[in-house]
Amino acid sequence: MHRSADRFVTRQPGIESRHSFSYGPHYDPANISFGPLLAFNDERIAPGAGFPEHRHAAIEIATYVVSGQLAHGGPHPSVLRAGETAWLDAAGGVVHSEINASALEPLRFLQSWLVPGTGRVEPLLVPLADREEFPLPSNAFVHVFVVDGSGELPSGARLDAGDAVRCREVRSGSFTAGPDGALLHVWVL
CATH class of the missing domain: 2.60.120.10 (Jelly Rolls)
Incomplete structure (x- = not known):
């Protein structure tokens, strides 16, 4: 069992990320992954804030919007709303961005990274x-x-x-x- 209070937390201006597994500077060799699940992040983004263009490779990414609106830039730009899920195949490498599409409302989304080739399993x-x-x-x-x-x-x-x-x-x-x-x-x- 993994309690909310025990999760790794990364804070940047306008962003709070809660990580379920080793992530970036938060390294725990006993908590690298769970089967094909490599990352599970609970992201909270202030209005207008987010992650500018960045690169991923050798993973598949599933994003579920809990509340707010996520402007997802990259090969298939879109705006995801609460209750929607998007899948991004980054196995061969991809550049994308994730920005809160609202200037007024906070955004919360869950993002999972999976081993490439896991198959298109949906949460x-x-x-x-x-x-x-x-x-x-x-x-x-x-x-x-x-x-x-x-x-x-x-x-x-x-x-x-x-x-x-x-x-x-x-x-x-x-x-x-x-x-x-x-x-x-x-x-x-």
């Missing part, structure tokens, strides 16, 4: 009402991140917003949403 976005359950998949690698709300694992451990759990070969059990419900971002790899 599951699971909204749960009060006490509703989500059966944990029985795949070899399952990464569950609580975007908002809270809930409980089969073990009885409580997860709050920003917490994550990495499951290997789950046999059975469900995540049960707390009294205010939960929004889960789930990778099944």
Whole structure:
């Protein structure tokens, strides 16, 4: 289990990035990846701020917008809105940018980096009402991140917003949403 408070944090003007794995100056040899998942970042961007053009190579990138609007520049420029997901194949190298498209509203997005060739697996976005359950998949690698709300694992451990759990070969059990419900971002790899 990885608590929100234990995640690596990078702060730049107008940007706060919370990293689930080793990232940039935050190096932990025991926390490099989880199966084909190389990075999982929770990005919070102030109005008008963001990441100017930069290069990526040897990864595939999935971006999910939690709130606000993301102006995504690069080979396929677009504006992503809350609830939308974009996939960028950067295996051969790509230059792109990520800027908050609003001059007034903050932006929050989740970005995952995967090993190239993993396949076009899409993250599951699971909204749960009060006490509703989500059966944990029985795949070899399952990464569950609580975007908002809270809930409980089969073990009885409580997860709050920003917490994550990495499951290997789950046999059975469900995540049960707390009294205010939960929004889960789930990778099944």
